[in-house]
Amino acid sequence: MRANCWMGKQKLSVHHVPDPQILNARDAIVKVTATTICGSDLHLYNGFMPTMQKGDILGHEFMGEVVDLGKGVKNLKIGDRVVVPFCIACGNCEQCELGNFSCCENGNPTGWIPEKLMGHATCGAFGYSHLTGGFAGGQAEYVRVPFADFGPLKVPSTLSDEQVLFLSDIFPTGYMGAEMCEITPRKVVAVWGAGPVGQFAIASARMLGAERVIAIDRFPYRLKLAVDKAGATDVINYEDQPVQDTLREMTAGRGPDACIDCVGLEAHGHGLPYAHDRVEQKLKLQLDRPLAVREAIFACRSAGIVSILGVYAGLVDKFPLGPLMNRGLTIRTGQCHVHRYMKPLLERIERGEIDPSFVVSHHMNLDDTPRGYDMFMRKQDEVMKIVLLS
Amino acid sequence: MKSVSAIQRIPYPDDAPDAALLSRGLGWFSIALGVTELAAPRLLARAIGIDPRGVAPWILRAMGAREILAGLGVLMHPRRPAPLWGRVAGDAIDLALLGTAAASKRTSLPRLAGAIAAITGVTALDVVAGRRTQRAYNQANRPVISAVTINKPPEEVYAFFRKLSHLPLVMDYLVSVEEIDARRSHWVAKLPVGTIAWDAEITDDRPGKLIAWRSVERTPINTRGRVTFTRAPGRNMTEVRVELQLGFLGTEPSATLARLFTRAQVKGDLRRLKAVLETGEVLHSDASVHRGPHPAQPSTPDDIARLERSRMSVTASPPTAIKGVTPGANPPSGSRTAAGTTPPPVTPSTSPPTSPIGKGVRP
Numbered sequence: 001m002r003a004n005c006w007m008g009k010q011k012l013s014v015h016h017v018p019d020p021q022i023l024n025a026r027d028a029i030v031k032v033t034a035t036t037i038c039g040s041d042l043h044l045y046n047g048f049m050p051t052m053q054k055g056d057i058l059g060h061e062f063m064g065e066v067v068d069l070g071k072g073v074k075n076l077k078i079g080d081r082v083v084v085p086f087c088i089a090c091g092n093c094e095q096c097e098l099g100n101f102s103c104c105e106n107g108n109p110t111g112w113i114p115e116k117l118m119g120h121a122t123c124g125a126f127g128y129s130h131l132t133g134g135f136a137g138g139q140a141e142y143v144r145v146p147f148a149d150f151g152p153l154k155v156p157s158t159l160s161d162e163q164v165l166f167l168s169d170i171f172p173t174g175y176m177g178a179e180m181c182e183i184t185p186r187k188v189v190a191v192w193g194a195g196p197v198g199q200f201a202i203a204s205a206r207m208l209g210a211e212r213v214i215a216i217d218r219f220p221y222r223l224k225l226a227v228d229k230a231g232a233t234d235v236i237n238y239e240d241q242p243v244q245d246t247l248r249e250m251t252a253g254r255g256p257d258a259c260i261d262c263v264g265l266e267a268h269g270h271g272l273p274y275a276h277d278r279v280e281q282k283l284k285l286q287l288d289r290p291l292a293v294r295e296a297i298f299a300c301r302s303a304g305i306v307s308i309l310g311v312y313a314g315l316v317d318k319f320p321l322g323p324l325m326n327r328g329l330t331i332r333t334g335q336c337h338v339h340r341y342m343k344p345l346l347e348r349i350e351r352g353e354i355d356p357s358f359v360v361s362h363h364m365n366l367d368d369t370p371r372g373y374d375m376f377m378r379k380q381d382e383v384m385k386i387v388l389l390s
Numbered sequence: 391m392k393s394v395s396a397i398q399r400i401p402y403p404d405d406a407p408d409a410a411l412l413s414r415g416l417g418w419f420s421i422a423l424g425v426t427e428l429a430a431p432r433l434l435a436r437a438i439g440i441d442p443r444g445v446a447p448w449i450l451r452a453m454g455a456r457e458i459l460a461g462l463g464v465l466m467h468p469r470r471p472a473p474l475w476g477r478v479a480g481d482a483i484d485l486a487l488l489g490t491a492a493a494s495k496r497t498s499l500p501r502l503a504g505a506i507a508a509i510t511g512v513t514a515l516d517v518v519a520g521r522r523t524q525r526a527y528n529q530a531n532r533p534v535i536s537a538v539t540i541n542k543p544p545e546e547v548y549a550f551f552r553k554l555s556h557l558p559l560v561m562d563y564l565v566s567v568e569e570i571d572a573r574r575s576h577w578v579a580k581l582p583v584g585t586i587a588w589d590a591e592i593t594d595d596r597p598g599k600l601i602a603w604r605s606v607e608r609t610p611i612n613t614r615g616r617v618t619f620t621r622a623p624g625r626n627m628t629e630v631r632v633e634l635q636l637g638f639l640g641t642e643p644s645a646t647l648a649r650l651f652t653r654a655q656v657k658g659d660l661r662r663l664k665a666v667l668e669t670g671e672v673l674h675s676d677a678s679v680h681r682g683p684h685p686a687q688p689s690t691p692d693d694i695a696r697l698e699r700s701r702m703s704v705t706a707s708p709p710t711a712i713k714g715v716t717p718g719a720n721p722p723s724g725s726r727t728a729a730g731t732t733p734p735p736v737t738p739s740t741s742p743p744t745s746p747i748g749k750g751v752r753p
Binding site for chain 2: 003005018020023025055090094097106109110111124127135
């Protein structure tokens with residue numbers, strides 16, 4: 001089969017590789033009908049995530065048709081149309097019982113690596129380095145899906161691929177970010193980053209009843225989409241306006257009640273802090289550029305909530321612990337517990353409360369994936385979300 | 391093996407402060423000597439009766455650097471035995487070098503003898519400090535090599551473990567375990583050094599609580615061990631703790647050796663034990679089916695055949711049905727299992743056991 005392989009920093013190529021096979025009784029093989037490039041894939045593309053290996057197949061958001069099943073999977077049939085959550089969770093361990101699926105204790109066969117780097121193991125994930133298990137990803141014709149009796153969600157034929165594909169990651173991720181903000185109608189929410197996850201965080205915050213949602217980005221077309229489709233009430237383009245002052249003015253000095261970071265470790269900015277982070281990241285003194293989360297902490301109203309969805313890899317420098325502590329802020333974060341949200345969000349899509357396909361900007365063939373990454377990274381042609389079809 | 395609880399240990403025995411005091415003294419001595427050797431090697435060479443021309447000053451400088459590092463090691467961890475044993479090794483090097491110097495004609499033997507006597511004295515102190523620290527360290531350190539929490543009641547985890555023939559399923563270096571009678575068993579393991587076999591006997595067996603064992607035949611590697619099963623606080627889960635002592639070629643088994651050589655392995659064994667009991671089998675990824683580094687790409691049919699063979703060799707050993715293990719049927723009360731889904735009936739299966747289906751935890 002064809003698959004998009006990571007061959008080094010900013011080097012990708014679509015290779016012919018062996019077809020996946022059943023390795024465990026609870027496996028399924030899924031023929032991919034639609035997959036996409038995630039913003040977090042760019043961290044792999046740009047070489048900021050440790051433990052990548054030449055030849056790794058990327059991609060963790062995909063859906064398709066079940067073509068083969070291990071003998072332990074009884075709830076799926078060959079031919080079922082499923083969306084697959086990006087995190088690999090067993091459904092049996094205590095974390096899964098508690099609903100913390102992205103903290104599953106059995107989903108990561110290379111768990112000893114994050115145990116060394118992060119203190120404890122993380123869950124498994126498709127196509128996301130060897131910190132998360134070394135599983136082949138979804139930017140391919142076929143994918144092996146472990147714990148297929150637990151993860152994949154059957155989707156009705158009345159909905160198109162593009163309407164349900166994002167249930168695999170970005171829609172639940174954005175939703176979880178908003179849910180963590182304990183939104184009530186009187187709350188003002190600010191969202192850093194109006195990329196695909198940011199769009200869903202904004203849309204979810206509105207869905208949960210926030211009266212005012214402020215989108216912060218530097219690309220006018222993204223801010224426009226946030227207003228037109230996701231429902232942002234205000235925007236800040238940080239290239240033109242000072243973020244802190246503008247937020248203070250918009251909230252009459254209080255600051256947003258909740259802040260959502262949808263940016264992660266490749267944040268942009270300007271001035272000395274940005275230069276400092278770039279240099280440290282280049283020298284590998286830190287893996288992350290925590291500009292957005294720093295800004296969010298400074299801006300957040302005292303006793304407010306900072307929800308972190310952006311992906312970070314390691315230890316960061318100049319973290320505003322003092323403001324965080326003295327102003328009684330709460331940090332909420334985590335890789336999305338996708339399994340928790342797939343079904344309720346599918347119901348919202350079925351009821352017509354939201355149509356996630358609004359973020360799709362481009363369609364490409366799987367063979368053009370490397371070009372897609374480059375375009376996505378450079379934000380060319382007003383790119384928002386690229387759907388790959390094989 | 392002492393029958394002390396695996397959890398409750400006295401953190402420091404009474405003589406520990408003494409040991410630390412002597413260690414610190416030796417650490418500072420090490421640094422003082424090291425600085426002298428580095429800064430004034432010629433002066434020092436003359437003082438101990440060695441010809442200050444030639445290579446002697448350079449050797450002294452190198453020894454000085456080593457002394458400073460050793461001293462820092464001791465001062466940073468005065469309660470750890472390893473840095474002190476490092477000093478003892480350094481003393482041995484010093485004595486050997488001084489011995490070689492005695493052969494040179496330009497050496498002043500009386501002065502050299504004085505130096506040798508001084509170093510011998512320090513060596514004696516190092517050994518005393520090392521032994522004291524070692525004893526305190528052994529007592530203060532928990533004997534547990536590794537531990538894991540398994541989402542099954544202790545009785546079930548115990549029952550799986552007590553059926554010793556199950557162990558090769560989770561301990562990938564074992565070829566087979568055969569139970570000879572209620573206490574004795576025959577173990578075959580494939581280690582990097584070759585295939586070895588030994589007999590072991592169970593020395594303590596408390597259902598649902600603990601199993602202790604020791605190897606009985608004289609083998610190149612002899613072990614003593616104990617695994618305890620404790621109910622996790624407030625939940626019907628099991629905390630599994632493994633204590634292990636390891637000895638080579640008939641020496642007394644020690645926890646330090648076990649920690650050094652087996653910790654990574656035991657950790658992996660416990661992770662696999664958890665996986666088998668909770669999910670029915672050990673999960674593989676495209677990379678993890680290979681021994682060494684491998685990209686996250688599907689394996690070739692050859693790789694898969696190899697994986698199947700290794701599973702066959704394990705499951706070929708006697709009873710294959712895993713009794714008392716109901717993968718996926720989650721017993722704890724208050725679990726979020728959605729109403730309407732009943733755990734699948736337990737079918738005696740060929741191993742690896744069939745996995746649970748559609749548990750419906752998704753809220």
